[in-house]
Amino acid sequence: METASVQFRGSKITYYSQGTGTPVVLLHGFCEDSAIWEGYDEGLPGCRIIRIDLPGFGASQALSGASIGDRADAVYAVVSAVLSERFVLIGHSMGGYVSLAFAEKYPQLLLGLGLFHSHPFADLGDKKAGRDKSIAFIRQYGHVPFVRQLIPGVFAPAYVETHPSRINYLIDRATSYSAEAIIDALEAMRDRPDRSHVLRTLPLPVLFIIGRLDGSIPASQSMEQTHLPAVADIHVLEEAAHMGMWEAPEKTLRIVRDFVAFCLSQS
Numbered sequence: 001m002e003t004a005s006v007q008f009r010g011s012k013i014t015y016y017s018q019g020t021g022t023p024v025v026l027l028h029g030f031c032e033d034s035a036i037w038e039g040y041d042e043g044l045p046g047c048r049i050i051r052i053d054l055p056g057f058g059a060s061q062a063l064s065g066a067s068i069g070d071r072a073d074a075v076y077a078v079v080s081a082v083l084s085e086r087f088v089l090i091g092h093s094m095g096g097y098v099s100l101a102f103a104e105k106y107p108q109l110l111l112g113l114g115l116f117h118s119h120p121f122a123d124l125g126d127k128k129a130g131r132d133k134s135i136a137f138i139r140q141y142g143h144v145p146f147v148r149q150l151i152p153g154v155f156a157p158a159y160v161e162t163h164p165s166r167i168n169y170l171i172d173r174a175t176s177y178s179a180e181a182i183i184d185a186l187e188a189m190r191d192r193p194d195r196s197h198v199l200r201t202l203p204l205p206v207l208f209i210i211g212r213l214d215g216s217i218p219a220s221q222s223m224e225q226t227h228l229p230a231v232a233d234i235h236v237l238e239e240a241a242h243m244g245m246w247e248a249p250e251k252t253l254r255i256v257r258d259f260v261a262f263c264l265s266q267s
Helices: 068-081 094-105 126-139 142-154 157-162 164-175 179-191 197-202 219-223 249-266
Strands: 002-008 011-020 022-027 047-052 087-092 108-117 205-210 232-237
Touching: 002 068, 011 068, 011 094, 022 068, 022 094, 022 249, 047 068, 068 094, 068 179, 087 094, 087 249, 094 108, 094 179, 094 197, 126 142, 126 179, 142 164, 142 179, 157 164, 205 219, 205 249, 232 249
Parallel strands: 022 047, 022 087, 087 108, 108 205, 205 232
Antiparallel strands: 002 011, 011 047
């Protein structure tokens, strides 16, 4: 595996590249880093997998005040440095928000777009208030107790009960990030615009992976977006919550493999 970085607005953005073939760029979610895609390097033969640590997470440096659109530009800085062909872009949760912003700005670079437990809708009302409440909590008590309650809540209860070491692994990684980076990400998600129009106008296949037990993005909300694209590939994971790549790894890998093949057939 190649580990490298690019400079974007004075900050280091780290990425990991492995394999050859059709490029697939993977973006992680909030309070995660590219380690959530473990298994995807070997699980997608015939693909070049590029996993990016978004600003402030993993080995990438923070970008103070960066919007979701700014984070999409950081992704562009990576892909423009390492790729000369079109690619499939898949984002988990917050990474899906970044993927939509990227598709809005650079649609000509994509073969397809995947939203992995994500959606295009802006935060409204209670959701915005929840982000503000989280920010206030972190500023008062620090990010460690915030992360410790956040991470178990994105999994189905049965998974938390049977995989405590994996939950603790993610908690340990998330507590290594700075409070400032976590707050920046919360503010960026809170303030992002609605990007439903991206799905309506994108002339490419769009993949939706939805968790039936997802408490972060309810399945009912996720289903509202599935009619927007002209070509949609929709999958509901009946026993997964918000982390299908860990809760249903074999199924989600198969879904992504099939989606990449379909995107190639349409290009």
